[in-house]
Amino acid sequence: MPELPEVETVRRGLQPILEQRVLTRVEQRRPDLRIPFPDGFAARLEGHRVEALRRRAKYLLLDLDDDTVVIAHLGMSGRMVVRPKGSNAPLETHDHVVLHTDQGESVVYNDARRFGLMTLTDRKSESSHPLLRHLALDPTEPGFTGPHLADRLAGKRTPIKAALLDQTVVGGVGNIYASEALHRAGISPRRLAASVKGQRAERLAAAIRDVIAEAIEAGGSSLRDYVQADGELGYFQHRWRVYDREDQPCPTPGCHGLVKRIVQSNRSTFYCGFCQR
Template structure:
């Protein structure tokens, strides 16, 4: 699933092209992704100017003249979604479900598994939308620090890794980046959150931030269908120390990387380097 780095890379790839441009047409080749596409959305979008593109967790937020008479287009890439800028004459393929047509380019949403979402929010206060209002702190914001995370986990007995993936606490970290961040911090993904000292939480937060920033710089991770807006792929997965490397030698101690299941997800770690 595209996580925070992939969504942020998608956002950055669109910024040079779409803000200031008007939507001249909206084409929907399906009426349902994860949610039903609202009736009349194509006509509502047509003519609106994209004033900005923001990110909240794993959601892309397109400001369509929200401060005037418009609103926000909320987009989630789901499990297999991607956004590409294509020429107006490029024919759509099987899984190309949505086109936003601009004067000189088309923003095309491809989603083979159709777990993505496209939602319209009328008016200026997108933070009040039910999907956005429940989201936790942004891990690249100044509000996310070791002292805050330590305070939030004092009554949490659950293992730290699934907790880092709880979007009501902190958004967008995801499976790959939780595993890699915990490895960099030397913390076992199995350790109870309330059994981690405050000093180690400061190290963990720094590791999360550096892991996410490195992943963004590498164009994210392309492990399934994710591609950039220009069709390129991310390469962070090629430098992972533990993720998807069960049985491989740990880069630090040389012992085999272990694989366990936590909350239905694969967890990769070194039982010797991570305590």
């Protein structure tokens, strides 16, 4: 569910709730998610002020005032739900972590499938942390250019669609935006990754940058992974051109193809066989 734009939407939504707030109490309601919580997880957060809420690719990073960094990932089904001050709504089945702030609001981490995670590192170890160390540049960063992308793809014998999902190639792109970017760039998802270079890599880098930027602007695609007290976000799903549109007409002007669905590395890919080469 959450790809880079959704995680960025969550970050922006949580920023005013968490930044500069003290975590007065933290509830950890089960021993593990995809990986175990570190020893003393909740206690190590309590009493500390959140200095910043950052994002790297699909990871959320909470900087605490003692140089602790909380690493969070939403997996497929993770959500962050804001509980307003004074709410006494009961916690739900998959509410795994609750961060209570000194302003009375709290943030609830809910993840039915538990493919997400929360763990700890510190500022100086962050860049060498196993989860973050090999992450590629993400498309919102200045160095994300055609030549850079071509360099990351060089020598890869896998289809370009699979390569785009590899977080050491592009940070933050997931299954929806991989299909969307390839359609915008007119590149077949089955094309050999290493053959995407030069002008073609330039087009793909631009398409990735554009689709990610537009999706962030629209507040992401998901209506589920993030719920702000004052309403719902996630309008980008109405702008999908190929994802989840099997058998519908290709939206490229003048193209009379139909959107096809294929399976690559066990994931659905949507594309037009006419205008994507």
